[in-house]
Amino acid sequence: MSTQSTRMAARFMVAPSVLVLLVWMIVPLAMTAYFSFRLYRLLSPDRTGWVGFNNYVWFFNSPDFWLALTNTLMLVGGVLVITVVLGILIALLLDQPVKGQGLLRILVIAPFFVMPPVAASIWENLFMHPQNGLFAALARGFGAQPILFLESYPMPSVIGIVAWEWLPFATLIFVTALQSLSSEQLEAAEMDGASAFNRFRYIILPHLTRAITVVILIQTIFLLGIFGEIFTTTQGGPGSASTTLPYMIFKQAIAAKDIGRAAAGGIIAVILANIVAYFLMRGLGRHLDA
Amino acid sequence: MARAASPRRKLITTLAAWTVALIIFFPVLWMILTSFKTEASAVAMPPQFLSADWTLENYVEVWGRSAYPRFFWNSVVIAVGSTLLGLVIAIPAAWAMAFVPGKRTKDLLMWMLSTKMMPAVAVMIPIYLLFLRFGLLDTRIGLVLVLMLMNLPIIIWMLYTYFKEIPAEILEAARMDGASLWNEILYVLTPMAVPGIASTMLLNIILAWNEAFWTITLTTTRAAPLSAFIASFSAPQGLFYAKLSAASAMAILPILILGWFSQKQLVRGLTFGAVK
Structure with a gap:
């Protein structure tokens, strides 16, 4: 029931958002694409020119690239598995009638509000540090050698830190989803003699499908870009052991000052993100009521 | 249950x-x-x-004998500034899409969301060079702009899901009574939209405060917010545990408090209305 004039007004109201997002996407992307075919090193600004696909070839031939790709997928996959499995378990626990629900939730959600550099620095210094960390104290208490978390197991350590940050988000969504589950259905199943496992498998889990999809989709968007945690703890090391694709591109740009190569990496990251996004949007589209 | x-x-x-x-x-x-x-x-x-x-x-010591207050103030300005600027641009757009939906509104919303999936590293270099050219490196206004653009899709989506819940009949009734478009927005829509706008604002202040890619890459000292400061503070290992902890505690406290207030909106906001 909208008139011609309100339609016109509506277009004008949407226009600024569309315009700034278009500019924000297209201008930098076009520049990155342009640089990715150029020789462009900040340390030798005189030597420039077109180099075709050389920057891309360098990436694909670099063993670091494949390691970074594996690390990126491991980080996303590892954190997703941990947060979804633990998140469901903790949500089931919090959904029980327990004392102090409100305060419990406040404690559980807290890590999500801790900014990445602080989260990383708490774990790096207060827990994982081989001399002064709590884990080292614990190991010595048992007469064992302290584990060199960030030196010997950099990727699992980073995955652990990021999972700690995102576990509250997953838990909160699962708790919200559980609240809409009808208790009659569960009680009926219980009276019919369905075991706890079967009740979970055939009633609770199907009910959570939508929430699980949403958690996976949203977290993937954020996890593909994880940066602050690695920058604060391992700086991608030791060597390149904990370098992800975003961090590798960052190193090419900032440390090596090779704009051409970093730009090629950026375009590769865009292509990768598009592949992931394609599947995400297909899955997410069904669950969003736009 | x-x-x-x-x-x-x-x-x-x-x-x-x-x-x-x-x-x-x-x-x-x-x-x-x-x-x-x-x-x-x-x-x-x-x-x-x-x-x-x-x-x-x-x-x-942290508050008095270092540049800590400056980092703190930078965080406040950047988080609040980018959120307010984002709201100014997003409110009309979300309003229009919620109440005057067209054939392509859904596609447009999905496209906006897809811009969130563009990896930040892919546009870092051009943004860095553009900032260098226009003197925006290490300035608060530069970070306000970038963080606003980064969170704009989320702001629009959140507002859109809140506006959708305002019954359109009320607006039509106002229109029948002869209210102009401007009066309709000011006296009918705004009071009903305030809670939604407030939660959107809260969540985006949290996201902007905790942002740690652009703040690290685009600042050095003058405009660095707390996230960039803590990220570089942790370099000298094991020397200042207590001070690092005090600096960190003050960096997360405001957000912890805001966050605890906005728990419910958090789920809804970050899932783009898919889980309520």
Whole structure:
């Protein structure tokens, strides 16, 4: 029931958002694409020119690239598995009638509000540090050698830190989803003699499908870009052991000052993100009521 | 699904739930405890719980004898500034899409969301060079712009899902009574939209405050917010545990408080309305 004039007004109201997002996407992307075919090193600004696909070839031939790709997928996959499995378990626990629900939730959600550099620095210094960390104290208490978390197991350590940050988000969504589950259905199943496992498998889990999809989709968007945690703890090391694709591109740009190569990496990251996004949007589209 | 449970079962689940919650919260708690210890006590082995030397000195020192207040202020300006600017651009767009939807509104919304999936590293170099050219590097206005653009899709989506819930009949009734478009927005829509706008604002302040890619890459000293400051602070390992903890505690406290207030909106906002 909208008139011609309100339609016109509506277009004008949407226009600024569309315009700034278009500019924000297209201008930098076009520049990155342009640089990715150029020789462009900040340390030798005189030597420039077109180099075709050389920057891309360098990436694909670099063993670091494949390691970074594996690390990126491991980080996303590892954190997703941990947060979804633990998140469901903790949500089931919090959904029980327990004392102090409100305060419990406040404690559980807290890590999500801790900014990445602080989260990383708490774990790096207060827990994982081989001399002064709590884990080292614990190991010595048992007469064992302290584990060199960030030196010997950099990727699992980073995955652990990021999972700690995102576990509250997953838990909160699962708790919200559980609240809409009808208790009659569960009680009926219980009276019919369905075991706890079967009740979970055939009633609770199907009910959570939508929430699980949403958690996976949203977290993937954020996890593909994880940066602050690695920058604060391992700086991608030791060597390149904990370098992800975003961090590798960052190193090419900032440390090596090779704009051409970093730009090629950026375009590769865009292509990768598009592949992931394609599947995400297909899955997410069904669950969003736009 | 609250069900009547036996007292014994309630005791066991309560104990289990509290244990899990305390384990999850423990790192934050330990950091807060460390921030009140002397440096020697903070690194003492075995770790000191109740027997530690307690002091407020770390807070006094971090706040008084360093550039910490500047970083804090930068965080406030950047988080609040980018959110307000985003709201100004997003409110009309979300309003129009919610109440005057066209054939392509859904596609447009999905496209906006897809811009969120563009990896930041892919546009970092051009943004860096453009900032260099226009003198925006290490300025607060530069970061306000970038963080606004980064969060704009989320702001639009959140507002859109809130506006959708305002019954269109009310607007039509106002129109029948002869209210102009401007009066309709000002007197009918705005009062009903305030709660949604407030939660959108809260969530985006949180996201902008905690952002740690652009703040690290685009600032050095003058405009650096707390996230960039803490990321570089942690380099000298093991030297200033208590001070680092005090600086960290003050960096997360405002957001922890805001966050606890906005728990419910958080789920809805970050899932783009798919889970309520």
